[in-house]
Amino acid sequence: MKENKILVFNNKNNLQMGLKVVKLPEIQDSTKSINNIDIEGRDGGLTEFNKYIKDTKQVECDFRGSNPDKIIRWLRGKGPVIFGNRPDRFYDAEINNSVPLSQVIENKLYNFIVQFDCQPFGYLLDGQEIITLTNGTTLLHSKADYKSLPLITIYGTGSCTFNINGRTFTITEIGTSITIDSDIEGCYNGKDNMINGKYPYLDIGENVISWTGTGVTKVDVMPRWRCI
Structure with a gap:
């Protein structure tokens, strides 16, 4: 099945912004926080579930255009994000890296990574x-x-x-x-x-x-x- 390489962040998608999505995050469950318990005199141990924790989900993008400022303004801060390989849900996310403006200004095809710091649950639309x-x-x-x-x-x-x-x-x-x-x-x-x-x-x-x-x-x- 062909992957739907769409990214929606704060109700705007990459096509509206003139941005190509090269790779979306892998589909996987949220990360568990666990406690490993060692019991004296017993082989092995016990694993105790604590909670689900935040994940960093990476999106690889390409940009070629004459207005990089709108990309920079869009890809900052926090808000709901939808990844095209899971279009039925959104994550509460915050972008935790900056798009290097100086490299985009060269007006060439520029490849970069956007890191979304996502809360552990996907909310079904x-x-x-x-x-x-x-x-x-x-x-x-x-x-x-x-x-x-x-x-x-x-x-x-x-x-x-x-x-x-x-x-x-x-x-x-x-x-x-x-x-x-x-x-x-x-x-x-x-x-x-x-x-x-x-x-x-x-x-x-x-x-x-x-x-x-x-x-x-x-x-x-x-x-x-x-x-x-």
């Missing part, structure tokens, strides 16, 4: 879409392979208890609406004191969602499905 619920339902995604931290907005009045796969949290006062962001473990507009319980997450596979509270009119869920 369709997981950024808002799903509106008026009754309990089951959410699932066939590609998501790690627990996801949703953005949930509950509309209505009064209090409610929200349930995902048997895990519950309570909202003491909706106040027309309340938005719960599990990624930052906070509620918008200073409503953190309105939630009791642990911030919700979505499991791999099926997620049975329900709530109690007669004042709830609808619930918006942005699942933020993610992959290793």
Whole structure:
């Protein structure tokens, strides 16, 4: 299969910028941080998973053009990046090297490497879409392979208890609406004191969602499905 050599960074792609992508990062899982445990008197040892850590993903590019400044301005800072060999997801990334402007100015075909310092999870693009619920339902995604931290907005009045796969949290006062962001473990507009319980997450596979509270009119869920 021919590789789709497209790079999208901060909602602009390399074709718009007059840049040729020569090589994209290898497709691989995120890097694990592990602890190696040596047990006295026992051959071998144990490996304990700690967490997933950031990865540096390299993109090799060629440039030939008369306006290198726009390339320099584009390829700096941080933002979402999509690699063409995994077009269904983006990574939160920061470029950790600089494109040497002096070499690009020569106006010749110039080959260089862009290094994206990527957070460990790929966020599926369709997981950024808002799903509106008026009754309990089951959410699932066939590609998501790690627990996801949703953005949930509950509309209505009064209090409610929200349930995902048997895990519950309570909202003491909706106040027309309340938005719960599990990624930052906070509620918008200073409503953190309105939630009791642990911030919700979505499991791999099926997620049975329900709530109690007669004042709830609808619930918006942005699942933020993610992959290793």
